[in-house]
């Protein structure tokens with residue numbers, strides 16, 4: 001393993017878009033703050049045969065045999081994550097033995113934060129991942145927070161705090177994945193966050209349908225840029241109850257999946273470009289409306305996730321969020337796509353040292369918790385000896 005004072009951890013994220021497996025290898029320095037150094041980031045494709053089952057299982061009731069399908073997908077994802085981790089380790093010129101632990105978010109196939117017994121389900125067999133890599137795995141980061149009465153999401157504010165927090169001004173970190181989530185980092189040290197609603201999910205669903213499955217997303221927002229926003233349709237979309245609900249709140253494909261996409265697709269007398277323009281504007285407006293739930297005025301917005309690559313979306317956000325500056329997180333030293341995977345390496349480190357890694361100020365839980373389930377790898381005994389030296 002890497003020296004105990006500067007351990008290497010690996011974070012794996014596969015998000016609600018179901019299109020890729022992001023892997024970040026980071027180095028922690030006990031003598032520095034909790035901000036790790038990004039050693040290598042790799043974006044690997046989700047195996048094509050897994051994309052359809054992921055989306056099907058994430059849409060309630062679409063699979064006639066959900067338990068069998070889930071069991072199978074769980075194992076297949078475990079293999080896919082292991083393959084991705086081993087590839088990333090190799091690309092970094094490292095050996096599996098150099099990595100102290102892996103934080104694996106898993107694939108969310110259901111998120112039900114409401115009701116008497118809220119639950120959330122991230123699959124991707126940790127035992128398979130430990131078996132194939134020999135490395136200790138931390139997974140299932142959300143359940144403990146839910147058991148403490150929290151939303152179980154978003155979790156990344158814990159990491160954003162160390163990565164982007166500054167006393168120079170109020171910063172908002174906005175992750176635009178399938179769902180968009182926001183983190184408030186006040187100059188006074190305050191932290192909060194919540195899911196704002198749709199990120200790329202609605203746009204991707206519309207694009208997939210209007211190109212008959214050929215394109216999974218609107219490259220750079222080009223189609224949307226050539227369309228006209230349909231105001232009555234936008235108003236209908238913005239009436240979604242989630243948008244006006246007060247935080248703490250979190251959401252998923254259950255609320256912004258196929259039903260919303262169908263509403264856009266079936267709206268009469270507008271072109272495909274208008275549909276895309278309206279879907280994009282829905283994301284922009286729902287983010288802008290979220291500002292009323294923030295405790296102050298941000299000077300700077302740092303954007304991460306795949307949405308940062310959508311020029312049209314970024315342009316629109318820059319307009320509506322002015323005079324605040326809107327920049328990809330790269331401007332603050334971490335590539336937009338790498339933030340989530342790096343965050344799960346940071347959460348895993350905190351699990352292993354027993355520190356809180358889930359903020360009740362974000363999730364609404366009754367207290368901060370140390371979330372994550374540990375699956376010991378072949379390196380477990382060595383890791384146990386090194387852990388005391390990780391504690392700051």
Ligand SMILES: Nc1ncnc2c1ncn2[C@@H]1O[C@H](COP(=O)(O)OP(=O)(O)OP(=O)(O)O)[C@@H](O)[C@H]1O
Pocket residue numbers: 014015016017018019020175176177178179180199200204216217218219220221304305306307309310311340
């Ligand atoms: N060049 C591009 N132009 C437009 N959109 C893009 C581009 N590149 C990526 N995207 C969008 O980013 C999405 C993937 O984003 P990301 O990987 O952050 O999502 P995720 O991790 O699956 O989601 P989540 O954060 O909700 O868990 C794609 O589905 C697409 O919509």
Ligand SMILES: CC(=O)N[C@H]1[C@@H]2OC[C@@H](O2)[C@@H](O)[C@@H]1O[C@H](C)C(=O)O
Pocket residue numbers: 015016108111120152153154155156157177178179180181195250251252340
């Ligand atoms: C249940 C779940 O997987 N939620 C994801 C999803 O994707 C974005 C948004 O919705 C966020 O709440 C969360 O992911 C990030 C990594 C988080 O927990 O911070």
